[in-house]
Amino acid sequence: MGGIRYPAQMPMSCSLSALGMVNALGSDTARIWQRALAGDTGAMARRPDLTAGSQGLVGAVDDTALPRIPAHLQRYDCRNNRFTLQALEQIESEVTEAVRAVGPARVGVVMGTSTSGSRECEAAILHEYLHGELLPEFRYEQLELGGAAGFLAELLELGGPALSVSTACSSGARALASARSLLALGVCDVVLAGGSDSLCGLTSHGFASLKATAGGGTNPFSANRDGLNLGEGAALFLVTRETTGIQVLGVGETSEAHHISSPDPEGSGAAASMREALADAGVGANAVSYLNLHGTGTRLNDSMESLAVSNVLGDALPCSSTKPLVGHCLGAAGAIEAGLCWLAIGAASDDTLPLIPHRFDGVRDPELPPIRLVNDGETAAPGIVLTNSFGFGGNNCTLALGSAPS
Numbered sequence: 001m002g003g004i005r006y007p008a009q010m011p012m013s014c015s016l017s018a019l020g021m022v023n024a025l026g027s028d029t030a031r032i033w034q035r036a037l038a039g040d041t042g043a044m045a046r047r048p049d050l051t052a053g054s055q056g057l058v059g060a061v062d063d064t065a066l067p068r069i070p071a072h073l074q075r076y077d078c079r080n081n082r083f084t085l086q087a088l089e090q091i092e093s094e095v096t097e098a099v100r101a102v103g104p105a106r107v108g109v110v111m112g113t114s115t116s117g118s119r120e121c122e123a124a125i126l127h128e129y130l131h132g133e134l135l136p137e138f139r140y141e142q143l144e145l146g147g148a149a150g151f152l153a154e155l156l157e158l159g160g161p162a163l164s165v166s167t168a169c170s171s172g173a174r175a176l177a178s179a180r181s182l183l184a185l186g187v188c189d190v191v192l193a194g195g196s197d198s199l200c201g202l203t204s205h206g207f208a209s210l211k212a213t214a215g216g217g218t219n220p221f222s223a224n225r226d227g228l229n230l231g232e233g234a235a236l237f238l239v240t241r242e243t244t245g246i247q248v249l250g251v252g253e254t255s256e257a258h259h260i261s262s263p264d265p266e267g268s269g270a271a272a273s274m275r276e277a278l279a280d281a282g283v284g285a286n287a288v289s290y291l292n293l294h295g296t297g298t299r300l301n302d303s304m305e306s307l308a309v310s311n312v313l314g315d316a317l318p319c320s321s322t323k324p325l326v327g328h329c330l331g332a333a334g335a336i337e338a339g340l341c342w343l344a345i346g347a348a349s350d351d352t353l354p355l356i357p358h359r360f361d362g363v364r365d366p367e368l369p370p371i372r373l374v375n376d377g378e379t380a381a382p383g384i385v386l387t388n389s390f391g392f393g394g395n396n397c398t399l400a401l402g403s404a405p406s
Contacts, residue, residue, distance in 0.1 A: 020090030023233030024059030059231030059327025078117030112171030114331030117142035168391030173334025231327020250281025256394030267308030289383035295321020
């Protein structure tokens with residue numbers, strides 16, 4: 001379960017130079033940050049069309065704001081790629097300048113996803129069932145897990161590697177880890193990296209069948225927690241070797257393979273992932289100012305994660321889950337939550353890091369370690385920010401983010 005160790009001569013600066021993001025909180029980073037800092041859960045809504053009879057909430061993106069896929073790339077047209085395009089449009093000038101500076105052959109793409117265009121595929125198969133043929137506008141590229149990466153590469157006429165990462169709910173975080181590797185190994189000079197995932201029947205019925213979805217709003221780390229809320233969206237970073245700005249300082253990646261859908265109840269893989277990220281960043285636990293929890297609100301995740309956090313980081317570190325605000329965005333979750341951490345670091349002053357509050361019913365589970373959950377208006381001294389992403393099969397990833405050393 002060891003992390004990557006790069007040769008000392010390889011450039012290790014990994015700057016998250018620009019961010020575009022869309023999720024239930026909004027379609028621009030300023031609006032998203034404003035609502036996240038307020039702990040605004042108002043974007044979560046009921047969607048009985050996704051799972052018949054369900055009263056659970058989901059974090060859906062406003063369809064009316066989504067851009068159209070260009071005509072020459074219609075074979076990629078799906079909600080996932082529209083999310084990706086909307087995120088790209090927010091950082092278009094920075095991306096254009098970076099591509100011009102290094103040349104398109106030196107620019108790569110790494111995108112994480114778990115659903116891709118499953119929603120469009122579901123509609124096409126239903127049409128075939130009812131009418132004997134697939135929808136005429138359906139194309140395999142809409143469903144393909146590599147679709148978002150291929151779409152961006154073709155749209156921007158890039159010549160570097162275009163990769164897809166699909167490790168369930170750690171996909172978006174692992175995409176950023178892979179981007180860092182491509183820079184460190186000299187394969188690319190610039191990488192577009194992040195994650196995109198969309199709501200669909202496949203995931204909503206799948207999680208419902210596992211009895212993992214909440215009956216209402218998700219309630220992470222509460223004694224009354226009963227499951228997760230699904231979400232959707234995208235986050236896209238411009239990743240460069242710049243030595244300034246917000247950096248990926250460390251990465252921890254582990255694979256415990258405890259069970260196909262359940263984590264190790266002792267939190268061994270999660271703990272190892274956090275330790276690897278700290279070791280890779282060259283810091284101890286006392287350098288961490290805030291942890292963005294995976295925090296799904298399921299019985300198993302919150303039990304093992306709180307145990308792992310307590311063992312590695314102690315019980316005094318400010319922590320919060322952002323899933324009550326945007327839902328669990330699956331393959332995009334790690335990138336979106338890294339994006340929320342990026343916004344927090346960017347909003348920090350010399351002596352104050354603003355913290356996103358933890359939203360739940362306030363009833364702590366006495367069986368869980370008493371990790372510190374952030375209240376409204378809390379701040380911390382600036383330092384390293386960690387974000388956890390844990391997926392099915394024990395696919396774990398922790399990112400250590402922070403401002404470049406002065």
